[in-house]
Amino acid sequence: MQKEILRTIENVEIYPLISLIIFVLFFIGMFWWVVRVDQKYIDHMKQLPMNEEHQKTSDHETNKN
Amino acid sequence: MSGVTLEKFSYDNKIVKYFGAATLIWGLAGMLIGVLAATQLFLPEANLGNPYTTYGRIRPLHTNAVIFAFVGNAIFAGIYYSMPRLLKAPMWNKTLSWFNFWGWQLIILSAVITLPLGLTTSKEYAELEWPIDIAIAVVWVSFGANMIGTLLTRREKHMYVAIWFYLASFVTIAVLHIFNSLALPVSFFKSYSAYAGVQDALVQWWYGHNAVAFFLTTPFLGLMYYFLPKAANRPVYSYKLSIVHFWSLIFIYIWAGPHHLLYTALPEWAQVLGVAFSVMLIAPSWGGMVNGLLTLRGAWDKVRVDPVLKFMVVAVTAYGMATFEGPLLSLKSVNAIAHYTDWIVAHVHIGGLGWNGFLTFGMLYWLWPRMWKTNLYSVRLANTHFWLGTLGILFYALPMYVAALTQSLMWKEFSDMGRLAYPNFLETVIQIVPMYMLRAIGGLLYLSGAIIMVYNLIKTAGQGIFVEEEMDEAPALAKYQSQAGEYWHRAWERKPIFFTLMATVAILIGGIVEIIPTILVKSNVPTISSVQPYTPLELQGRDLYIANGCVGCHSQMIRPFRSETERYGEYSKAGEFVYDRPFLWGSKRTGPDLHRIGGKYPDSWHYHHMVDPRSMSPGSLMPPYPWMSTNTLSHDDIGAKIRTLQKLGVPYPEGYDEIARADLEKQADQVVENLKGAGIEVAPNSEVVALIAYLQRLGTDINKETADLPIR
Structure with a gap:
């Protein structure tokens, strides 16, 4: 029933359309970034929960050998 | 890293212990009330002969107790443990931590008192009356302030994905709670909703749907991304996948929300795109599940012996099942059968018992020995708990699916004469009473398992020595110098406030595109002149x-x-x-x-x-x-x-x-x-x-x- 009422609102289709477009564009942008991201950064992030026990945190950004 | 001075600091385990203990106590209470409610569904006399413990009042007490008390305290326990460790800094403000703890327990206590007394708004999962609603907002904001303060004083430059989930959960729940609770008080214990009829329904289910996502799902995904790698002692399978998982979940709601409501009003091309994306959207949830399970690759031998991992594997699998079932239930044809039946009850319990419950159990079994510097008192008891819990879920869910299909088909069956085959509603109820009995047994099994856990954890604490403050050291956060070729996302998640703002914008866009049509609805409900206010x-x-x-x-x-x-x-x-x-x-x-x-x-x-x-x-x-x-x-x-x-x-x-x-x-x-x-x-x-x-x-x-x- 809500659907029927919502449909009577003038130009209501613009709202899901806006949300769909924002989402699609953001998703593509995010995906593109994830694919291209620096592997060192990923490795560093992955290790974050693991390296509590040994305190020396390796910083991938300052430690570029 | 030579020449860098290490700063000493400590992590507060006491607050984690308190939240953990509250999780156990409220968990048992919530499950017990659940079993009582389930029993009343085949034995109405089990209402104990008074209004306070009758089904209509204890059902919301059960849902509030398990969602906000059991799961809520588990979220706080997990976040107060993992966040300082991931950021190499203690929680920002201890007073705020304790305000968060006692405030939350008082809120739950007031729910335990007011709901049986019949002081309720009756909006599902938002039953509490307006003074308690205000208290929830204050305590929730203090929790968020504590998290953001911790981020500002952190020693680790980057925010691990778990923290993204925590932040997004905080922001979204705050927005949802405030909008859905808008009401005009009549007295201290009574208010009328600011919305009416169709509009009230739209706002309530905008809240209801997203609250499930941002209270029961995203915080727990954060916990999964921290505790599962810790328990398996290996990093998450794919960090990239976890990033996709996060942003798609956050953005799913801006698309999926209005999509549910107005799908048929869309132009053709958008419908095609929409369908394509709806299918794709199962991927991030399942990606999350697969990510969790694959983290255990090469460690499946451990799963066989470690109860913590067993609980987590079942939890993640239940997450996958529930997130597959959810979109399925939103299909019009499935919904026509499932709505109003026990199917929905089964669905939420796969999520509640499987995903939230088992992940909480796994987390507590992992935390307790570590905070008390000892081993788990009994692995055998933990395994017993695991099997009782698993059987409990099966005995709960399967009869509910059978009951749902049986009853729904009976409701819809017509005789050869073109009349209802079962015109008396009661016939369709009596048919499924045995299923209700089995369901109560399932709940009882699950509860028994939880009682065993409480015993096991008390014994574990008894044999160890509690470490109230855990020492650690790390270098202070160096002032950041920008580097060429850095992507925007990395810059974002180094700036926590900005990141929080962006996540807020993301969910607000979703909120706005859903809420604007809802506000417009009021003037679009065709009025019926003979419909008058109540006497x-x-x-x-x-x-x-x-x-x-x-x-x-x-x-x-x-x-x-x-x-x-x-x-x-x-x-x-x-x-x-x-x-x-x-x-x-x-x-x-x-x-x-x-x-x-x-x-x-x-x-x-x-x-x-x-x-x-x-x-x-x-x-x-x-x-x-x-x-x-x-x-x-x-x-x-x-x-x-x-x-x-x-x-x-x-x-x-x-x-x-x-x-x-x-x-x-x-x-x-x-x-x-x-x-x-x-x-x-x-x-x-x-x-x-x-x-x-x-x-x-x-x-x-x-x-x-x-x-x-x-x-x-």
């Missing part, structure tokens, strides 16, 4: 209906299916609900729909049915409400109620609050007179009189001539 007595009866949680078993929404119009009468129209604050459409039919109950039976039928339902419907599962014939209402609040509703725009004539009492008494005398004709003596100010007045009004307005109406 004062009916209003009192309606508030009793709310206070007793009748909406927990009875819907007031007849769908435009032949099987429903044959059974209940004319299907419900949007314009009929314009004075319903809150809406009472309901979400489950344990009893029949009541939208067209008005005028169907004489007043005396309702009287007998309320005092002893089985005298009118043999075999009924409805609890008896004998106290309603003796409990009286003072009606002193009717003037204030009318004034509040007038402020919300209900068109009572000016000054009506002054004469409402007289109108009320006149109508009450009429009901008493009717009952007297059937040989029933009852006081005009008794509860049952008001309730009968309300029930007899339900759904009758569309048949009336405008001139007949009581208030004009």
Whole structure:
């Protein structure tokens, strides 16, 4: 029933359309970034929960050998 | 890293211990209430003979206890443990931490007191009255402030994905809670929703749907991304996948929300794109599940022996099942069968018992030995718990699926003559009573497992020494120098405030595109001139209906299916609900729909049915409400109620609050007179009189001539 009422609102289709477009564009942008991201950064992030026990945190950004 | 001074600091384990203990205590309480409620569904006498422990009131107590008390405390315990460690900094402010703890427990305690007393808004998962709502907002914001303060004082430059999930959960729940709880108070314990009818329903389910996502799902995904790698002692399988998982989940709601509501209004190309994306959207949830499971690659031998991992594997699998079932249930054809049945109950319990429950158990079994620097007291008991819990889930869910399909098909079956094959609703209920019994056994098994866990954890604590403050050291955060070629995302998640703002913007966009049509709805509900505000007595009866949680078993929404119009009468129209604050459409039919109950039976039928339902419907599962014939209402609040509703725009004539009492008494005398004709003596100010007045009004307005109406 809500659907029927919502449909009577003038130009209501613009709202899901806006949300769909924002989402699609953001998703593509995010995906593109994830694919291209620096592997060192990923490795560093992955290790974050693991390296509590040994305190020396390796910083991938300052430690570029 | 030579030459860098290490700063010493400590992590507060005490707050984690307190939140963990609260999780255990409220968990047992919530599950016990659940078992009691489940028992009442085949044995109504288990309501213990009083209104406070009757199904309609303890069902919301159960849902609030498990969602906000059990799961809520588990979220806090997990975040207060993992966040400082991931950021190499203690939680920002200890006072705030303890304010968070005691504030939350007080809120739960006030729920435990007010819900059985019938002080409720009746909006699902948002039942608590307005003073408690304000307290929730204050405590929740203090929790968020503590997290953000910790981020600002952190020593680790980057925010691990778990923290993204924590932040997004905080922001979204704050927004949802505030918007859905908007109401105008009548008194300290009573308020009327700022929204009415269709609009109230839209806001409530915008809240309900997203609250499941951002209270039961995203914080737990954060916990999964921290505790699963810790327990398996290996990093998450794919960090990239976790990033995709996060942003798609956050953004899913801006697309999926309006998509559910207005799908059919979309142009063709957008529908195609929409379908493609809906299918793709299963991927991130499943990606999350696969990510969790694949983290265990090469460690499956550990899963065989480590109860922590066993719990987590089942939890993640249940997450996958529930997130697959969810989109399935949103399909129109599936929904037509599943809605109002036990299917929904099964679905939420796969999520609640499997995902939330088992992940919490796994986390606590992992945390306790570490905080007490010892081993788990008994792995065997933990394994017993695991099997009892797993069997419990199966015994819970499978009978519910069977019950749902059986009952739904019976509701829809027509005989060769073209009449309903089971015209008596009760027939379809009696059929599934054995399933309700099995379900209660499932709940009992699950609860027994949890009791074993509590024993095991107490013993574990007893044999170890609690480490109140855990020392650590790390270099201070170096001032950041920007580097060429850095991507925007990395810069974002180094700036926590900015990141939080962006996540807020993301969910707000979603909120706005969903809320604007909802606001526009008000002026688009076709008005029905014969639909009038409730009379004062009916209003009192309606508030009793709310206070007793009748909406927990009875819907007031007849769908435009032949099987429903044959059974209940004319299907419900949007314009009929314009004075319903809150809406009472309901979400489950344990009893029949009541939208067209008005005028169907004489007043005396309702009287007998309320005092002893089985005298009118043999075999009924409805609890008896004998106290309603003796409990009286003072009606002193009717003037204030009318004034509040007038402020919300209900068109009572000016000054009506002054004469409402007289109108009320006149109508009450009429009901008493009717009952007297059937040989029933009852006081005009008794509860049952008001309730009968309300029930007899339900759904009758569309048949009336405008001139007949009581208030004009």
